[in-house]
Structures are given as structure tokens and as C-alpha cells.
Amino acid sequence: MNLRDYLLTVADSQSIEELWEAHVEKMAEFGFDRLLYGFTRYRTSTSLGDPSDFIILTNHSRAYTDVFLDEGHYFHAPMVRWALANEGAKSWKLLADMEQSKTLSPAERRVLEFNRDMGVTAGYSISFKSISARAKGAIALTARAGMDQAATDAIWAVHGRDITLMNNIVHLKIMTLPYTAPNRTLTVRQREVLEWVGDGKTTQDIALLMGLTSATVEKHLRLARDALAVETTAQAVMKAAFANQMFIVDA
Structure with missing residues (x-):
């Protein structure tokens, strides 16, 4: 896919799935055949928030993600920690430097050894700029099997600026598309009552507008x-809005 067709596909994508498929294909052209994108809006000084609220996109195998994500290895991954403290692109040569200087913690070393066992040994990480202290997004680009970090760095020297630009554009596009985390699905009715709450309507107003009883509206709000x-309806409206699940076409 040439660059113009790729950018048109990104711009026209109506779903994260469509966008991600095109991006995976494009990054593979540069030798990065495994991607892991993550974004949270619930970061604090001690946590990245509830993992079930993350936006996670990846084409890594389940054997990898079941451990790296589900068992929490990401929290101790050196490149994740770099991404949380920085912006821009960084070579995974940083890992070799940390190992050589003996600055890896035991938890970081375990992550490094796991990645080596899974063939995740060379690549680049891109940390995206955010205007909120609580929000952070990054993507890890893993080089295909057989490519070492020196070869990866050589590719980056030629194409790195374009790759960084494309990933930033995809990140910004993801922020505009609806995302439903596992076990966070709203029904059409639940979404509709939240939309009316977001418009400032009371329960009685919503009941009249939707042709329901107030009790039924309250039920939909509780289920939402x-x-x-979340504990409050205001929190539900905010979380649904963050995930672009409100006021969407063909919900």
C-alpha cells in the first residue's frame, strides 16, 4: 500500500478494527510485524488505572499477550517505563545499554528475559504527546524475527521520521473512534439515556422523551x-464519552 492510499484509508476508517488492519499492514512493510498499542485516560502517580479500561490493540500472539498483558509484565517493562516518562521515539538499544550498565531491576530483567524467549528482541517504542497528566498512549513496534537492533536502527535512520508521523496520525485517529473494552458494552437504550443525561435532561424529561416510565429510565442508568x-451516572457519562460511545452514528 503506497503512502497516499494508506493515509486515505486511515482518514476514512470508521472503526478501530479497520484502522488497525491497515496500520499493521503498513508497519510490516518497514519490518515491524508485531505491534502493541496501549492508551489510558486513568493514569495516576502509582497506577495506569484499571487494565479493563485500557485501549489495547495488538497482533502479538495470545501466548505473548496472556503473560505480558494479563499477568501485568507491562508494568515492569523498561520501554513502557521510558514511554511513561518521555515523548517521541526510542530505540530498544536502551535495553542493551541498561543491561550492560547493570541498571535493570529484577522485575525488569524478568520482562527482558520473557521477551527474548518470545522473540521480542529488537524494535522501537513511540510515546505520544498528551495534554492531560492522566492520559498516556504509546506503541511498541517489534522487528520481525531475524532482525537485530542494528538492522532495525538502520531502517529507522532512513524511515524513522515517516514511521513516527504515521503512528502519531493513527493514534490521533484512534482517539476519535468508538472503543468498547471487554465487559464494558452498552446497549442502545443504555447509551441513549446517557446521551440525554449528557444533554442535561432529568429522569422525568428522559422518560417523556423516550416514552418510558421513570423507573425504566433509572433501570437503564443503573445497568449503564x-x-x-462506575458508581455515579456522571462518571458513566464521562467514561462513555471518553470511549466515544455517545452520539455515534449507527450505534
């Missing part, structure tokens, strides 16, 4: 809160 794992 449960689905989004």
Missing part, C-alpha cells in the same frame, strides 16, 4: 453504571 463499572 454497572456495565461501565
Whole structure:
């Protein structure tokens, strides 16, 4: 796919799945055949938030993600820690430098050894700029098997600026598309009542507008809160808005 067709596909994508498929294909042309994108809006000084609220996109194998993500290895990954403290692109040569200088913690070393066992040995990480202290997004680009870091760095020397630009564009596009985390799905009715709340309507107003009883509206709001794992309706509206699940076409 040439660059113009790729950018048109990115611009025209109506779903994250469509966007991600095109991006995976494009990055593979540069030798990066495994990608891992992550984004959170719930970062604090001690946590990245509930993992079930992350936006996670990857084409890594389940054997890799079941450990790296589900068992929490990402929290100790040196390149994840670099991404949290920095912006821009960084070669994974940093890992070899840390190993040589003996600055890896035991937890970081375990992650490094796991990655080596899984063939995740060379690549680049890109950390995206954010205007919110609580939001952070990054992507890890893993070089295909057989490519060492020196070969990866050589590719980056030629194409790195374009690759960084494309990943930033994809990140910004992801921020505009609806994303439903596992076990965070809203029904059409739940989404509709949240939209009316977002418009400033009371329960009685919503009941009249939707032709329902107030009790039924309250039920939909309660189920929406449960689905989004929040305590208040205001929190539900905010979380649904963050995930672009409100006021969308063909919900």
C-alpha cells in the first residue's frame, strides 16, 4: 500500500478494527510485524488505572499477550517505563545499554528475559504527546524475527521520521473512534439515556422523551453504571464519552 492510499484509508476508517488492519499492514512493510498499542485516560502517580479500561490493540500472539498483558509484565517493562516518562521515539538499544550498565531491576530483567524467549528482541517504542497528566498512549513496534537492533536502527535512520508521523496520525485517529473494552458494552437504550443525561435532561424529561416510565429510565442508568463499572451516572457519562460511545452514528 503506497503512502497516499494508506493515509486515505486511515482518514476514512470508521472503526478501530479497520484502522488497525491497515496500520499493521503498513508497519510490516518497514519490518515491524508485531505491534502493541496501549492508551489510558486513568493514569495516576502509582497506577495506569484499571487494565479493563485500557485501549489495547495488538497482533502479538495470545501466548505473548496472556503473560505480558494479563499477568501485568507491562508494568515492569523498561520501554513502557521510558514511554511513561518521555515523548517521541526510542530505540530498544536502551535495553542493551541498561543491561550492560547493570541498571535493570529484577522485575525488569524478568520482562527482558520473557521477551527474548518470545522473540521480542529488537524494535522501537513511540510515546505520544498528551495534554492531560492522566492520559498516556504509546506503541511498541517489534522487528520481525531475524532482525537485530542494528538492522532495525538502520531502517529507522532512513524511515524513522515517516514511521513516527504515521503512528502519531493513527493514534490521533484512534482517539476519535468508538472503543468498547471487554465487559464494558452498552446497549442502545443504555447509551441513549446517557446521551440525554449528557444533554442535561432529568429522569422525568428522559422518560417523556423516550416514552418510558421513570423507573425504566433509572433501570437503564443503573445497568449503564454497572456495565461501565462506575458508581455515579456522571462518571458513566464521562467514561462513555471518553470511549466515544455517545452520539455515534449507527450505534
